[in-house]
Amino acid sequence: MTAPPPPLGMLAELTHRCPLACPYCSNPVALENRAGELGTGEWRRVFAQAAELGVLQVHLSGGEPLARRDVVEITAAAHQAGLYTNLITSAIGLDPERLAGLRAARLDHVQISIQDTDPGSADRIAGYRGAHERKMAAARAVADAGLALTINAVVHRANIERVEAMVEIAFALGAGRVEIAHAQYYGWALRNRDALMPTRPQVDRALQAVARLRQAYQGRMVIDAVVPDYYARFPKPCMGGWGRRSLNVTPSGRVLPCHAAETIPLEFWSVRNHALEEIWLHSPAFQAFRGEDWMQEPCRSCPRRGIDFGGCRCQAMAILHDPAATDPACSLSPHHAEMLELAELASESGVAEYEYRGRMKAVPRPAPSVVS
Amino acid sequence: MLMSRRGSFRLVRSGRPMAEQGIVKGGHRPKLAPGVRLQFDDRRQAWFLLAPERLMEADGPAKDILSRCDGRRTVTEIVEELAQIYTADRAVIDADVRELLADLVGKRLLQL
Secondary structure, eight states: OOOOOOOSEEEEEOOSOOSOOOTTOOSOSSOOOGGGSOOHHHHHHHHHHHHHHTOOEEEEESSOGGGSTTHHHHHHHHHHTTOEEEEEEOOTTOOHHHHHHHHHTTOOEEEEEEOOSSHHHHHHHHTOTTHHHHHHHHHHHHHHTTOEEEEEEEEOTTTGGGHHHHHHHHHHTTOSEEEEEEOOOSHHHHHTHHHHOOOHHHHHHHHHHHHHHHHHTTTTOEEEEEOOGGGOSSOOOGGGSTTTSEEEEOTTOBEESSTTGGGSOOOOOBTTTSOHHHHHHHOHHHHHTSSSTTOOTTTTTOTTHHHHTTSOHHHHHHHHSOTTSOOTTSTTSTTHHHHHHHHHHHHTSOOOOOOOTTSOOOOOOOOOOOOO | OOOOSSSOOOSOOOOOOGGGGGGOOTTOOOEEOTTOEEEEETTTTEEEEEETTEEEEOOTHHHHHHTTOBSSSOHHHHHHHHHHHOOSOHHHHHHHHHHHHHHHHHTTSEEO
């Protein structure tokens, strides 16, 4: 196989710690702890290696990146390496002093999540009282500081009817861009699928709303959408192809082709033991599904194989327990009907309680044992 | 180097109706929108326009136009400067510049 082109983007998961507990979180169910996190100096080295490898944009994410005391220093290090810096945050902890520090570190762009437009519902989804209020204030402060702002809204059964209001709120906050991201079912979201999955008619209405809103906001705000793939006809071109455009560094330095890749049993290398370029080119995890040799039918002979790359490996793993299978989101997959049925069953499950990310599930207490 | 109506920009040609070029006036002083940077990439030996969650290669004329969008030069001045560099007809350059700028304004990558 010829050497792959250099990656364009890198997701830097600075920590898995987060004050929020969103049930759709894409972090792995087994969260990494603080003790294992890369230090400031290690991130500086990773950014320098990334820039040299050809990475142009770095997405500082988590968990909540502001949970790191050295987030300003880390941002400055990424900028000094020549990278375009994007902070992906809940905005909890984005006080004026922090914001000034990040500006001085030459942060390029801030992405703030909102959970809903109704504060009560938003706080319930986030598992954090007062989160919505604080997010609104922080988003305004970001826009007032002249920084480029994106509002990200993950869409699911509890908020999907308010897509239009979420876009309006983003515009009112001064965002230049809004992301309407239908929940993707990995990590915690997969656990919470029954409580999150919208119905087909809800999804159709949301898609129509986004199309309408794009027209209405043309030239004033960019509206990007992450599609709801359980109801799709073709799968998403996940990551623009495995090991083709981007890479992901976990809090402890493991390098993954995507943030959910650890759900597949592969050998991942760490920046603590290998240079980033070596990992990109030669690590077993990156080689596993690069190119087309790994493909099965119907992908192998499909004219769309260069468009959607077989879809998502982690989804094939999650649903079919075979990471080399055609993504069942694809209508050409022999298992597509099963996936659709999973979506329909989940959407009608009536489950309303979330299992919050990183928090203990409420378990009924056992009755005290009786001492005889 | 020749700047022609067709294929001179590798930066996204939108196929947008020509009328929308009308939003760009000669007296406008365009500048990159917040969060947008024009940067040379050593690894690929190419210029890139970097923006929130997207990037695009900006080579040749596109780079020469964008590097002049500094909020000080007017569109007329930018066209004038390009007419010094490229041997194409001035009217052609003017139309090309306006088309590119209008397209980028629509994508919120540029401000007038």
